């Protein structure tokens with residue numbers, strides 16, 4: 001999510017937040033009492049010590065509140081705190097040392113800041129959630145980079161918000177803002193965004209649950225399909241780990257061809273994907289996590305279509321970590337099966353840890369590798 005050079009959207013948004021004049025209340029009202037742009041906070045009456053404005057009687061001091069959605073970077077929350085805001089952060093993805101959940105806390109908040117997500121539908125979902133968490137007149141901000149689609153992102157603001165304006169454009173990043181005028185049209189909650197679509201991995205179509213922003217939303221990814229074609233029939237009592245399980249497609253396909261009594265554990269860092277997996281693979285054990293090293297062991301088979309990106313940049317960090325940790329959670333004779341683009345140096349990564357590695361399938365640009373055994 002980081003532009004190739006210069007400041008990130010989070011830094012640009014932080015700079016804007018830091019420069020605006022101090023605020024006196026937490027209503028976030030977007031009126032323009034002295035003329036000028038309604039979204040320029042400088043047009044609001046200046047705060048007096050104790051939270052009163054020059055023309056209103058003193059009210060008990062309480063800090064203005066802001067909700068920051070989907071931004072793992074510290075810049076904007078830090079800037080908001082430094083300018084007197086009480087900040088609540090929400091993320092769907094588990095990040096080191098930070099909490100996550102499938103849906104933001106209900107608030108209400110004085111204003112909301114949403115980091116531009118990867119897909120249009122996820123942006124619409126995020127802005128809807130934002131609009132449900134502020135009062136009429138309060139501001140909703142969306143910030144991101146040109147290559148993330150921020151230039152055309154005004155269309156994602158829900159009905160009931162004013163036309164968004166651009167507060168700042170800098171280093172191919174923008175901050176948009178719009179005031180809420182009425183509640184957003186959909187009921188608040190993740191269930192309003194459930195997507196049902198048929199998925200067929202070769203044994204007939206199944207009604208599958210997705211939510212905006214999950215991997216391969218609404219379809220079967222070709223790499224996932226190749227790995228499914230290579231899955232063995234697990235015997236009764238076998239334990240499977242699906243690492244980076246997403247909505248649970250690989251685990252569901254493995255259980256479909258397993259003997260009764262086989263068990264599946266789905267490890268995923270996206271709390272929303274796990275909600276989908278709970279509908280799609282009932283009976284499986286779902287774990288919100290980022291590492292297999294702490295899971296109850298051992299596993300007879302670990303399968304993964306692993307992430308090979310960190311933001312928009314390619315990164316094999318998670319694959320390397322998974323391969324390093326896998327021997328510690330595999331049963332004697334257990335195996336790891338990975339699918340990824342053939343051009344990636346997955347063999348090399350596997351050979352550093354496992355004495356036995358094999359290519360077991362190639363299709364289009366994808367390859368499935370299998371690894372096992374233990375180094376002495």
Ligand SMILES: C[S@@+](CC[C@H](N)C(=O)[O-])C[C@H]1O[C@@H](n2cnc3c(N)ncnc32)[C@H](O)[C@@H]1O
Pocket residue numbers: 215216221224243244245246247248249250267268269270273289290291304305306307308318
């Ligand atoms: C390429 S997708 C595959 C999803 C699913 N297995 C499928 O094939 O449809 C990779 C998944 O790994 C998850 N992920 C990324 N880093 C992770 C980590 N460190 N631990 C667990 N899951 C992770 C992502 O959220 C994403 O759902």
